[in-house]
Amino acid sequence: MTKPLSLAVLALAWAAAPLGAQSLLYRGPNMGGTWVPDGGVVQFNFLHRFYVTPGPSHTVINYPSFTLAAGVGHRIGFGGRFATKSLVGTGAGAQSSNETEVFVRWRAIGMEGKEGFSVAVTPAYNLLAKSVDGEVGVDWNRGRVTLEAAGRAVSRELGAPGARQVALAGGFVARLTRYIAVSGDLGSFVAPVDGRAAWSVALDLLIPGSPHTFSLQASNASSATMQGASRGLTTFGTGSNFILYGFEFTIPLHLKRFSPWFHGSPKPAVTGNAAPSATGPVAAEVRVGAYHFTTDSIVVSAGQAVRWVNGDPVEHTVTFDSGEPGSPLISPNGTWAHRFDRPGRYAYHCTPHPFMTGAVIVR
Structure with a gap:
């Protein structure tokens, strides 16, 4: 990186607005976190990952996912995640690659971005798997570091109908400044029927003068659902490494602005x-x-x-x-x-x- 470009990046970081809630600077790319939208806030996250096939064609295959959630007060929010081309759904018994998960989240303890522990409980239903899923997430914040852990349970694993599964996941975020962070996570079913552990790494940024955050990511998971974040993928069943690159962009909408x-x-x-x-x-x-x-x-x-x-x-x-x-x-x-x-x-x-x-x- 040239010296002028380095100075520009540092200036951008320190000129940014103070950090706000629902921020990618407080969770790993494949972690749900413990955040719940405030009442009257609608959160939209766009996650776009892509895979580049080996040469000579180097074809780019896109895997977009969308998250939409709303807060109803009392530390409760509800929403859904939709993956238009979820590779988790392409295994045996899958009827579609369009994966939809609806969920409710209750933050029992704490608040995102505050010192100490936060705990959230998230029951969900995966329409593609016809599975009742759930997650208990725990975050611990101290200074510029966030540590994350999650326990997940699914009644029917995608690609393996009828198989109950339990998954464990953990992650970290290190905020280099108040506005730039690096993060990573690892999650896996305890007894995976197919696939391997899901991992991700990211460079996370707060966009100056706005409540939006943006991250550049690499991962071997194609969707952000509980099942998708618990299962790493291999390259079209060959067993070789499967790496998706992409980005995530967060958009909080405060409904009072439209009154x-x-x-x-x-x-x-x-x-x-x-x-x-x-x-x-x-x-x-x-x-x-x-x-x-x-x-x-x-x-x-x-x-x-x-x-x-x-x-x-x-x-x-x-x-x-x-x-x-x-x-x-x-x-x-x-x-x-x-x-x-x-x-x-x-x-x-x-x-x-x-x-x-x-x-x-x-x-």
Whole structure:
């Protein structure tokens, strides 16, 4: 890599927005993780892997997979995965190569990206295998490292009708910066009828100024379902190594951003200077620009107020993680002020753009 290109990559990494939830920087490519969408959030992930046949033709064969999930609150989400050309489904007894898995996930403990343990339970049904499947996933976060483990069970393995199976998987993520990571994982059925252990490695990136993440991957698994991530594949049954290359792109959609389509534009927040009599003396100001809060944290005294000024051409919010009353949508060039009466640390984020975060420390 040339020196100018190296400097450009580093600049891109450190200029990126703060890391948000449902991020590829917190799970391996073949791991489900413990993430659950927040209520009112729809998550779409596009996973595209491909295989290049040996020469002289070097034909590219594509294996796309799609994940769509939605949060309903109470740490519960539901969704489905669809693989249009799942090689897992091409074994004996398979009726199609289109693999569909529907699932529900409940995060019992923790939160993605937070220090400590997170545990999630995911029951599922694989339509191609006609199999009731399930997974218990555990993540452990400490600093820039995430360790993952999963136990899976299926009532009918694809390609081996009637065969019950148990699978174990583990993975890791090492965040080189807050915005670039490397990851890998390994998973396998305990008593595989066909195939070998599934593995994957990836370079994961957060796209600057957005909630989207992107990864470049290599793997020997063709789909992201529980069964697909538990079974490595050989090259069309020859026994030689089967390596797929590709990428994954994550797209969270916050439904509140589309409410004006159905209910008209919401009432904007205060657009002039907030009255000190209504909010208390304004002791500090946080400007919003380029999709981030320009001050990561500020310190004020109890009884004082903070004013947020939106300099972006889109609407933002100040939503407190602790349940403290937050702002409505703050229109472009609008302001909003809030008085803090009790000492403590008040972390906040923007609801339409959850990668935007900040904190107010009240003494």
